Amino acid sequence: MQDGNDKIPLFRTWGQWYFFVIAFLILLIILFSLFTNLFS
């Protein structure tokens, strides 16, 4: 087990990763709203 300072994949900080995950969720909700409106 190595709990040291491993390199973070893709982004520089974990904060950027967290932002990315939340932003992706918001994007999905917007797309789902458009999907609902388009087909209802």
Place this chain on the structure above:
Amino acid sequence: MSQLDWIILAVTLIGIIAYGLYKSRTTHNLDGYILANRSLPWGLVLLSIMGTQASAITFVSAPGQAYTDGMRFVQYYFGLPIAMVVICMFFVPIFRKLKVYTAYEFLENRFDGKTRTLTSFLFLLQRGVSTGISVFAPSIILSSLLGWNIYWTNLFMGGLLIIYTLSGGAKAVAYTQQLQLIVIFAGMFLAAYMVVHMLPKGVGFIDSLEVSGKLGRLNVITTGFEKGNGFDWGDKYNLWSGIIGGFFLALAYFGTDQSQVGRYLTAKSLTESRMGLLMNGLVKVPMQFAILLIGALVFTFYQFNNAPLFFNQTQVNKLEHTAHKDSLLIAQKAYKDLSEQKKSTVTLFANAENKEEKANKAVELSQLQHQSDSIRRQVRTWMQAEKIEGDTSDTNYIFLRFVVDNLPKGMVGLLIAIIFLASWGSIAAAINSLASSTMVDFHRRFTKKDISNEEEYRMSKWYTLLWGIFCVIVAMYSYNVGNSLIETVNELGSIFYGPVLGVFLIALFLRNITSGSAVFYATVLTQLMIFAIYIPAKLKLIEMGFLWLNPIGAFGVVIFALLLQPIMVKRKIPQ
């Protein structure tokens, strides 16, 4: 099932078990059995997290949920990515720093032994029963559709599971879950392709979306606000209950339920644990959307084809032998006539050349669907009135009935293999976590004598066996558990998760609460309060969607602990 289906089923299952056993052949100690020697890369951790959450119920019940209630169930998962972020920020670092085997060990460090015992007991109770239902879910469906005896199916499913979990532990679970998920996703994709492929000539994917959309099955986002009536607190799935209630449920499930904590503690580093969880936050919502979309497509398929009046034929057969026999015959005839009318109307809708014609046909179709739905509801009422033993809801049977009746040879075997694999993936991980918690949170602490690592490993295997038997027994008594099995399992979780999550929130964020007794009694009080809310809600005396129990439970513990802390500290000073 055809011979080809049986061959595909047997080859898939044997191949995957052999692969898991081969990969875990070096496991001979407790750390390896419970936490795979904390050696796994994030990709495997991700698949293990997903495989543990996605049981057979997910793949069987969710499409049925979309068929009957639309795709709005996906909103239930909106809180999950936010929970992943919070867990990565606060929960994982502390679990890894303390090198715990179970999440509840941390609570003894922070408070006292009795708080740890209470939370792990609540976990064992809730997870043990939920896992039993998870064994029952695929068994009842397979037995109904294929005419197998339910008790033998339960025993067969449970027996194979026990052998499989006993032999390899966490490593076998993780390695087989990756293959299982590949087979599952391939099978579901093929099923989706086949649904669209089997639609009449000239009706494509977009047309089928239009049909299910106009009939209310593509209601992915709903706000829960009714015109003139304000917010509907009894509405189970909407944007707000999904984000807020779903967040607390996911936080409790991934942050405090050992069946999930045990998955990401198998990672070889903090980074790998975090990556597994964050990737789960990215893929879970789209994956669930895709599974529900299959249900919406199956719904469209049955607009162009005659749908069974009730998808669980066993229950219909039972109703035929009651006083409602004649009423059933009339209902079947009316339903068939409606299906014929729907077929011609939906064809005209799909081929309509202008918007006005399309809108008119959509209204007609909607009215016909409304009539079909009320006949289905009426049949359910008769089943309930006759107190027919077994499931009076057919949500869990819709997708598999479609598979068995319509898909070509080979596909049926593959889809049934998926049910087995999905069950094994999640149930094996759950049984492994039940055994770990019993061993680490109870056996180790309450038996005074020192035992060797090898003996602990052997004891863990015995606990795995006992929990496996417990789950099979629960499965044997799981008739009439609820409308949809996926909903029942989540409802059960919501009763217990809130208070346990509250304890962890205090441990992590409220440093000034130090009294273990205050937290212990706050948890007991909140659990009682949750029962006091849940029971009237279940009896429909009050309006309360079950997802709200999660935040109520979590905040309940926090508030009670803040109130009890000064009293407990005062009582302690004279001692």
